[in-house]
Amino acid sequence: MSNSYQANPTPADPVLPSPAPLLQRQLLKVTSFIALFFLVYVLLLLGMAGLGAAFITGGIMLATAMHRVLAIITALPMVLLGAMLLAFPSRFVFGRKKRPYAYRALLQRSEHPQLFAFVAQLAAITRTTCPEKIFAVPGMQATLLPPGSLLRLAGARLEIGLGLVNSLNRGEFRMMLARTLGHCSQRSVQLGSFIGAQHQRIYYMLYESGTWHNHLVSRAMQHLLLHPLGRIATGIAGGMQFLLRKLYQLIHQAYIPLSREMELHADAIGCSIAGSEAAISALRRAEVGGACFEHCLHKLPLLAEKQLRFRNLYAAHRTYLHHYALQNGLALDAARLPVVTDAYLESFIKSQVQFRQQGAAQPDREEREQRCQAAAVVQETATGSAWELFHNPAGLQETMTAMIYDRGLPAHGSYHWYTPQELLTELEQQYRQLAFPGAFHQYYDNRPFTALTAACQQPLAEAELSRHSMASLYAPAYARQIRQLFRNRQDAATLQAIAAGEIRAGAFEFRGQPYPAASAGHLLDILQADIAQQEAWLEAQDHLAFRVHYSRALHQGRGQAEDLLQKYRRVLQHQEKAQLLETQVSRIIHCTGDLFGATGITMEQARPYFDILEAESARFRQLLQELWQNPELANAWEPELRQKTGRFLQQPASYLDSGIPLVTAIQLLHEICVTVPEHYHHYITRLQQQYLAAALALEVPGLQTTAHGAAPGR
Template sequence: MIGFIAIFFLLYVVVLLTAVTLATAFIVGGIVLIAYYHNIYTVILGLALSVLGGMVLFFLIRFLFNKNTPVNPYRTEIHAGSHPQLFDFIARLVGETRITFPQKIFVVPEVSANVFYKTTFLSLLWPARKNLEIGLGLVNSLNISEFKMVLAREFAHFSRRSMKLGSYVYTLNKVLYNMLYENHSWNEMMIRWSGNGSLPGFFAHITTLIVNGMQYLLRKLYHLINRQYMELSREMEFRADALAVSLAGTAAAISSIRRMEMSSYCMDSCMHKLQELAECGQRFSNVFSVQRALITYYAGQNNIQLDAQELPLLTDSYFHTFLKSRVQLREQWASHPTREDREARYRQANILSEPATGSAWQLFSQPETLQQQSTQQLYDLLEPDEGGYDLIETATFVNSITQRHRLYEYPKAFNDYYDNRSFAPMPEDTFLPYTTAAEESISMQEIYHPEVIRRMRRFYRDQQDVETLQAIALGQFQTRFFEFDGRKYRAAEARILARKLAMHVEQEQRWLASQDRLAIRYHYNRALHHGPEAAAQLQEKYRYILMHQAFANRLNDQVVHIIHHISQLFNIGAGNIDQVWPCVDELTKECWNFRRLLHEVMNSKGYSGCLTEELYNRVMQFRQQDCVFVNDHVPDYAAIQELHEITSSVMEQYNNSNILYKNYSWSSYCVQNQLDNIPLKPALTLRIFLLLNLCVFSALAKAFAVIWRILSFQPVNTVHRTFQQ
């Protein structure tokens, strides 16, 4: 790694001196022309060369001395006087990991822990003091032992001499990346200069070619450096894990990484809802109580037990329910090991330690106050407090989540068969009655058996893996090796594997098509038991769903095209300014195509009514505007963002309306028909059982009455009448 960095700096100096020499030659040449050749043409040419040389030097300096130091705006510094137990805990951990105490400690509303410092060229020559950032969402989801494990892993990156060298390499890698890929101010300046007339645009174009040539050479070498850094970083993570697990124990190490995954998912959901509710004038008083409530709700949905602190106990059986991709691009994500790789190392270490199962909040003083302050800070940065908002209780929010989940949930009888997939088109012979023998041989339990669901999920998993293998074969993924079913392959072998897997996927696709046809025909024949009208109604509902699906596919494809062009526009650097305007033209074209689809949504009887009133009004305003995304020769990013929001919202609400229609107009109808036609369901069986018992009891009572009258020597005709009764 050090060797690659030395080569980079050598090339860097050579390229820099070449560019400076070229710029100086332009300036000197212009001055010489003006000084020794006194005519109007040489003066104009000399001035042009001098201006060009000056621009090259100016933009070169702006390019090299890039000030891109991102700051987390949600950081809040805490002090030892306010949280003495936390600082004592960190002091002990600092002593165990043999690092210096952090210069400052911050809290943020995230599920993370991070040691950070300024990544500048000066920090390469003089080590910068480290700061600690603690995510309150992390504290909210771990016990004390797990919290110790996470902090110890961060501290371990700076604890040993070899790890300190790794941090130096990290700093250098970050500086190089910022200069080559995140130089946004330089990119925006070049775009503005290129649009200010023909002469400044010409000079900006020449300057861009020079600096772009520098970037090309440096980026080629940086790819090699970054590849080595990723391998080094992976080993650094394992070294940090080794030290951390020796301090916290294997059990805490495994549970911490598992709980962080679930906690991050729930926190992301909170942040998404936070902005959505803020637009409706509603706010959380404590976003972290909502996060804990979502963790509990998610655990209940997945039958996960909770411990005494109401934290989820994530066992191996829970993770076995997920189908992992058979294709793994280990090299692509080599900078950080996977959870499975980390857990394997933890188990191999087998460090036994007495766990501290108390909540990590016990280390903080007045945790609820801190949570509310952090929540308020979120809203202050998201939307300044102007009053006029309502606080939403955690229980109320979770109840709305529960109702929404039930609203979009398919009946349990389908066993997730129709979740996240489209209904398949059916030939006309599907809607034909069964023979009696065929009907008796098919049951709903067999059609939606759990093994059928697992096979269907494997089909979709393999279908996606075929696309991944084809992307590797076409070079869309820059990787030399990949893993398939745990075995390592070269990228050149991806095409053969893709072809073999595609044949298997094609067979499974035919099986799934036959399974879908079997299911639809089964429900159609069940509906026939209610009469031809019910069967025709079921058939009409299915066709209506297919019509909506076809339009939704058109809408989704159009939105994907728009988002693709937006991402291309944002990824164009200063070296490719000429590509900006064709991309804007393509985005304008796709915007008009989207507006034509909006016209169908707003005016067609079959598609109208799927948008909320708020989105409907936004769409009406959007339709009155022109698809213009350039302002003062610069892309209008506000208009582009509005287009992105409108397209995404329309697509989401239309797809949600399709799910609701499938659920309530077709799925529920099928289940109802099924329940009505199953012979002797539990409720009906119970009725018959009670009726039989009543008849038996009545017969016994009457028989007892006859016997009593006989024994009482009543007249025979009276006994005869009683028997008849």
């Protein structure tokens, strides 16, 4: 691969977009709140330090003035309490959050001259101080870590996610780096980045730092004589924490629109340099590439259990990208990257309930695309791979992969390499196992079959039967209508939660129009009426489709029709069992969550939790036993799952032994609860495939019932 770098044609002195007035107003507002926070913060620390000093001084004066045992006994707690109070300010002043740098590799200018020249050019165009160091990190982000002070501009560090590089061409990579540098391109935006760092620092101090439960007070709470002093000190610190958290809420509410405007401004800078087309394509490919990269990361521990590893995680990522593009009908460009089209994005059904009125720290991709499209910046886009800017890309990718394994999944014993071709074979096999025939146009994908009525077994008249075909029964538009129904059900649950006060929202948007929270109940009635109409249409369409297939089967004989009916009924039977199993599994997971989420309780207090767990486990065991007795179903499970299931069914349904929790037994229960429903759904999918294959053979005799062009059934 060539490493020659040719700069994109860019105006010598491009006009960067100015920060929006809203950004400047929010910046002033957040700065004022943060200044108020630190003023109150300092006053509280001084007050606590003064109170601690007063207790220590008073105790010492009392002990030296009276020279009596009772006075000394009284003075000692005062001195100790004062020391505890002084410990809090010292921890606040010197406590700092250290950012973890476990997964990053320093890139040398001598090894990657094209990359450093590329970044230097962008820094000059964006009028940003060139980063002092560049690091490679595993994921999908490009981050500029500014120096800790506005007075010191040098020393910024740039982190580049190799997953992002793997997902973009060079023009799109230019856009993403330009928007990253754009966070520090102008004085007001640079101040906004500094304010964002302070926002994170305050959050860490109030919600994640251990300074509120410092060592001294924790030790004191463990001793009977010092316990009252520890409670007093902790109570005073808790009062400080309560007040500062209230101030932080003001900061956070003001920071949300500021962060949003800063992201949009960074997009505008990237768009002005790379062009609108590259900016929109970069946003789309970063979203798709991120989803595929997450899949690859999720695969790592699963492979590690089988003593398998990727030599190059990014080669596997690219393989998954190609597979994803093929299954979703996306073409590959010259750089072998998916071309994410409007038609692909429109296939996703978006929620009708949005909370934009509440503010969001990050604008969604659709809004960012609209801004870039409106900018209408025309630039020539470099279509080569972004890896052209790096020296020895494969070596860097393998180094980062080894770092991920060494620090996240260290090897215990020998292992074997899992190649991208083996990954592709596995993905294609899974796809074939779960995909429905393409002639159904995703009509049955990701949903259960509808229950039949007696009328469904009434054969259609010949004239009516001749009017129906696969094209009319399973029109491609029907799949979108069905997805809209399921999306509406989710939106109805959201509106119900708003109406019940479970989701606190002053206002929200429904179908693009703003509404107060009080309107949720009325809108829910409207949406439920739509859902009822959609459900009636789907039920009627499902029944019609079955009657058509059943009638055609009757033409070939009663036995053919009965076989088709039994295949359908078999799916319904197992769907009902799967629903019962899922309900019981969710109860057990909820129960274990309550059990292990309860803190500060004794075993005697925890015993009711164990009683509930054992009762729910017994019901789950009964359902599992029924499945286990089905040889066809049990034999379809993986050997490891069969072994675990057999061991689970043989062990006693008890999770306490002489008052001691049986952690291993609870872990086995949890593993079975997570794994069995997934395997059962795969089995039901195969039953659905058998019915659909039989129905398709009736409509088009001799047709190959392949899943070409179809999405996975589950």
